Amino acid sequence: MTDPEAVLKEIPLFQSFRVEDQRHVSSLLRTQSLKKGDILFRKGDEGTAFYMIIRGGIKIVRTSRDGKEIILALLSNGDFFGEMALLDGLPRSADAVAIEPTQLYILNRKDFLSFMMHNENVLQSIIASLSLRLRRTDDFLEDACFMNISSRLAKKLVELAETRGYKEGDTAHIELHLTQKQLAGMIGATRESINKALRVLREKGLASVSEDTIRIHDLKRLKRRIR
Numbered sequence: 001m002t003d004p005e006a007v008l009k010e011i012p013l014f015q016s017f018r019v020e021d022q023r024h025v026s027s028l029l030r031t032q033s034l035k036k037g038d039i040l041f042r043k044g045d046e047g048t049a050f051y052m053i054i055r056g057g058i059k060i061v062r063t064s065r066d067g068k069e070i071i072l073a074l075l076s077n078g079d080f081f082g083e084m085a086l087l088d089g090l091p092r093s094a095d096a097v098a099i100e101p102t103q104l105y106i107l108n109r110k111d112f113l114s115f116m117m118h119n120e121n122v123l124q125s126i127i128a129s130l131s132l133r134l135r136r137t138d139d140f141l142e143d144a145c146f147m148n149i150s151s152r153l154a155k156k157l158v159e160l161a162e163t164r165g166y167k168e169g170d171t172a173h174i175e176l177h178l179t180q181k182q183l184a185g186m187i188g189a190t191r192e193s194i195n196k197a198l199r200v201l202r203e204k205g206l207a208s209v210s211e212d213t214i215r216i217h218d219l220k221r222l223k224r225r226i227r
């Protein structure tokens with residue numbers, strides 16, 4: 001059995017649980033470890049379980065037949081995923097791939113559905129997260145239609161700095177191995193246009209990208225480029 005207190009600390013979804021429910025859910029959770037690059041599941045697979053990230057990172061991606069990738073979401077500690085196929089009974093809507101060594105809690109389909117139906121707070125959290133994803137997709141569509149590439153890139157870099165970055169002096173470091181192709185996929189642009197926009201940011205001293213880290217040197221000025 002997984003330590004109920006540890007579960008509670010690590011997974012916000014369970015924080016509203018009463019003690020008995022914490023104990024119960026802890027006894028049902030399994031754990032799984034993934035290495036960087038491991039594929040947990042692919043779009044089209046049957047949905048058999050719900051996942052929560054204890055530590056690490058998972059990217060949710062759609063991949064085209066010729067290997068192009070759109071990153072729909074980067075998930076990290078405390079986030080959950082894999083609920084859609086369990087809720088609608090359809091296959092997995094996207095691939096889930098570890099972007100760093102990752103530890104997960106797993107709840108099988110039957111237990112997940114039962115918990116959700118018996119716990120109003122869990123139900124609310126799941127609905128809120130579906131709603132948030134739809135809002136983000138709407139934002140993405142709006143930005144793709146109305147904003148230029150340089151604004152979209154600035155917006156994505158600011159978002160990554162605020163959600164995944166850490167500050168050292170004036171510089172925000174985002175430790176993520178993202179190719180220019182993947183970064184382009186996150187904002188619906190081409191690799192060539194991202195390459196150009198990144199060069200401008202580098203020349204202006206706003207941001208730089210190396211193998212495994214994106215560095216934002218001046219977050220305030222970068223924010224001003226979002227128009």
Ligand code: CMP
Nearest residue numbers: 060072073081082083084085092093094
């Ligand atoms: P499921 O379809 O079971 O498997 C893929 C999972 O990725 C999906 O459930 C969601 O949990 C998650 N997912 C799909 N699309 C998005 C998105 N746009 N943003 C965040 N997470 C997503």
